[in-house]
Amino acid sequence: MNAVSATDGNDVHDFPAICRSIRKRFGGRTVLNDVSIAIPKGAVFGLVGRNGAGKTTLMRILVGLLMPDCGSAIILDEPALQMTDAAKTRLGYVPQSPETLSWMTVENMLQFVGGFYPRWDSEYMWNSLMRWNITPSQRLSKLSPGERQRVALIRVLATCPELLILDEPASALDPVARRDFLREIALRAGEAGMTVLFSTHIVTDLERVASHVCFLHEGKLLLNTGMDDLKDTHARLSLSREAAAGLSERLPGEIARRRRPDGGMSIVLTRQALAPWPSAALTSGATLEPMNLEDLFIELTDHPGAGWFRR
Amino acid sequence: MESDELVIQASAAEPIYRQIAQQLRRLIASGRLTPGDEIPSVRDVAGVHAINPMTVSRAYGQLEAEGLLERRRGKGMVVAAQRGRAPSTDRRLQQLQPQLDEIARQARELGIPAQSVLDRLRVLLEKDQ
Numbered sequence: 001m002n003a004v005s006a007t008d009g010n011d012v013h014d015f016p017a018i019c020r021s022i023r024k025r026f027g028g029r030t031v032l033n034d035v036s037i038a039i040p041k042g043a044v045f046g047l048v049g050r051n052g053a054g055k056t057t058l059m060r061i062l063v064g065l066l067m068p069d070c071g072s073a074i075i076l077d078e079p080a081l082q083m084t085d086a087a088k089t090r091l092g093y094v095p096q097s098p099e100t101l102s103w104m105t106v107e108n109m110l111q112f113v114g115g116f117y118p119r120w121d122s123e124y125m126w127n128s129l130m131r132w133n134i135t136p137s138q139r140l141s142k143l144s145p146g147e148r149q150r151v152a153l154i155r156v157l158a159t160c161p162e163l164l165i166l167d168e169p170a171s172a173l174d175p176v177a178r179r180d181f182l183r184e185i186a187l188r189a190g191e192a193g194m195t196v197l198f199s200t201h202i203v204t205d206l207e208r209v210a211s212h213v214c215f216l217h218e219g220k221l222l223l224n225t226g227m228d229d230l231k232d233t234h235a236r237l238s239l240s241r242e243a244a245a246g247l248s249e250r251l252p253g254e255i256a257r258r259r260r261p262d263g264g265m266s267i268v269l270t271r272q273a274l275a276p277w278p279s280a281a282l283t284s285g286a287t288l289e290p291m292n293l294e295d296l297f298i299e300l301t302d303h304p305g306a307g308w309f310r311r
Numbered sequence: 312m313e314s315d316e317l318v319i320q321a322s323a324a325e326p327i328y329r330q331i332a333q334q335l336r337r338l339i340a341s342g343r344l345t346p347g348d349e350i351p352s353v354r355d356v357a358g359v360h361a362i363n364p365m366t367v368s369r370a371y372g373q374l375e376a377e378g379l380l381e382r383r384r385g386k387g388m389v390v391a392a393q394r395g396r397a398p399s400t401d402r403r404l405q406q407l408q409p410q411l412d413e414i415a416r417q418a419r420e421l422g423i424p425a426q427s428v429l430d431r432l433r434v435l436l437e438k439d440q
Contacts, residue, residue, distance in 0.1 A: 044363055183361040190357060190364025207321040209363050228326040228366065284422040290324030 013077060014041050016163040016195045017062055022071035024057055031057045032068070033219035039197055039212070044189045046206035046227075047199040048297055049216035055199040056096060058216065059167050062197070063093045076163055089117050092161030096168050097145075098152040106143075106151055107136035110158070119160040128154045132177060145172040153181055157188075166198040170205055182209045203293045213293065217301045232274065235281075236291050236299065239265040243285030252278045256300050268299050312344060314351040314359040327362055331370035333409070339379055339390055340406055350380060350388040377402065 017039040024032040031054045039045045049055045060066040062073050064080035073080035076087045083091070101109045106129070114120035129136055132150045134143075143151065149172045156164065164185070170178045186209040188194040200206060206213055206227070213230060215222040225233070239247065241263035250257075256268040268291075271277060281288045291299070317334055319327055338344045353371065357364040371388055374380040381391040418428045 042365075179361050183358055186357055186361060186363045187354065190368075191354065204322050207327070208319075208361055211363050211365055227363075228328050228369065231324055231326045282419045284420070287420055288416065292322050292324045294322065295324075 015039060016041055016076055017165070017197060018074040019058070019062060020071050020074075022058070022061060022068045022073065024054075024061065024066070024068050026057075030219050032061075035071075035216070035219070035221055037214065037221065037224065039195060041195050042189055042193045043211045044185060044196045044209050045198070046210035046213045047197060047216055048201065048203060048206065048213060048293075049199070050201065050301055053216045053301075054219050055216055056167055059093075059165055059197070059199060063091065063165055089119075089159070090162040092156035092159055092164040094152045094156050094166045094169055096171075098148065102139075102141040104140055105136065106134055106138050106140060109140060110136075110151075110155055113155055114158065117159040121158045121160055125154055125158040128157070131180070146174060146177070149173060150177060157184060160192075162194060164194060164196045164198075166196070168200060169198055170200065170202065178205070185209060203297055207293050215297060215300060222300050223296075229273075230296070231290065231292065233272070234268060234270050234291055234296055235277065235288050236295065237267040237269055237277075237281050238287045238289070239267070239280075240285035243283060247280065251280050258299075258302075266299070268296065312338070312348065312351060314356045317356065317360070319360045319362060321362070326366075328366045328369040328373070331356070331367060332373050335370070335374055336379065336406055340403070344390045346390050346392040348390045349386060350390065352387050377405070 015038045018037070020036050022032050022035045023030070035054075035058060037045075047055050047058070057066065061068050062075060062080055064073070064075065064083050067081060075083060076090055078084060078087045101112070104112065110125055114122065114125070128150075132154070134147060134151060134154075138147075140148065140151065149169070153166075153169060156166075170181060173181060182205060185194070185196050185198075189196055189209075189211070210227045212225065213227050214224045223230070237251075238260075244259075244263065244265035247265065251267060251269065253269045253271050254267055255270050258266050260266055269277060269281065269288075277288060280286065317331055319330060321327065323330065335344070335350070344350075350371070351359075353364050353367045356362070356367045371380060375382065375388070378391055380388045383389050414428065414432075418425070
């Protein structure tokens with residue numbers, strides 16, 4: 001579960017994005033509180049969090065736009081704050097609302113930006129503009145939010161980045177464009193070994209394409225695991241009022257509990273691979289049910305301080 | 312077989328790799344797919360459903376380990392020959408594993424003793440013999 005220990009014994013090259021013990025405060029508020037992640041090469045890493053959870057701050061620190069109070073970020077083997085120009089051409093980043101160069105036309109902006117990237121793929125650029133119904137002669141400032149997001153994605157994907165960092169990339173996309181975009185990043189990750197980190201609060205997007213998922217809640221990482229394993233290893237145990245009364249201690253593998261209005265209890269359990277669930281799950285008055293990502297996200301983040309004791 | 316014959320429910324509690332593996336096992340067990348039939352490539356399945364190719368590979372890898380699929384040079388994955396005999400009982404039993412798990416789970420929730428469940432199951436199994 002500890003993301004940083006994942007790099008032990010492995011070459012740092014296998015992790016295009018690493019952050020170690022990052023802390024960041026704004027005003028009196030702690031936005032990131034000791035966050036460590038190592039993102040393996042070829043992963044599609046989904047960062048899920050509610051509004052204000054610190055996702056954007058973490059991404060800005062990773063791409064070197066913001067200095068953390070403590071800790072460090074390493075991007076493509078270089079410190080994020082001192083990235084060389086060569087490393088920058090291998091990194092793609094799209095902020096939540098891209099607004100740069102908005103006085104230019106779509107075509108002028110793309111060709112201008114393309115000039116800075118040695119691996120610029122103009123064929124991809126033209127095909128995508130056509131497929132996504134963007135008029136190249138249109139001024140960027142005249143585009144709808146959805147169109148602007150599509151242009152930003154075309155811009156970043158045409159650079160053929162090795163590491164792609166996207167802040168809420170699909171929030172303004174219609175379902176067809178969104179599916180297109182998910183397909184593109186999934187295939188590039190799986191085939192070309194591109195590494196992707198993207199933040200979202202739309203968890204179904206993640207369930208399709210993510211290989212890893214991580215919850216960021218109140219500045220802390222709650223979970224950091226493989227997508228398939230996540231569903232195999234987490235479940236919700238619902239206890240009736242009577243069954244809950246006999247329960248005081250924490251159960252093995254318990255990561256969150258809350259009391260329901262009817263006096264019953266809802267507990268999120270985790271286990272190793274396909275090991276058995278604790279015996280409390282098998283008593284009468286107890287129901288154990290599998291969870292999808294959204295269930296788990298809500299259970300762990302729905303209330304202040306929720307889910308915040310981990311093994 | 313075409314990739315869109317697979318049904319993927321991204322938001323199901325069951326991981327996508329298991330959804331794919333389970334559907335292919337059933338297609339093979341039912342004879343809809345026969346030895347030598349080609350299985351769509353990982354890229355094709357991933358592209359059609361906009362899912363991660365590693366997820367598809369994981370499902371195929373598992374079926375390969377079970378002996379249901381095999382890699383053919385230049386052809387990708389095909390349904391493996393059963394070498395003239397029916398699949399072993401173990402392998403066929405594996406098809407039932409999810410349902411058995413579910414019955415066991417519900418029986419425990421209802422507090423039914425194991426023996427009672429087994430007795431009832433035996434009656435059902437022997438009914439038509």
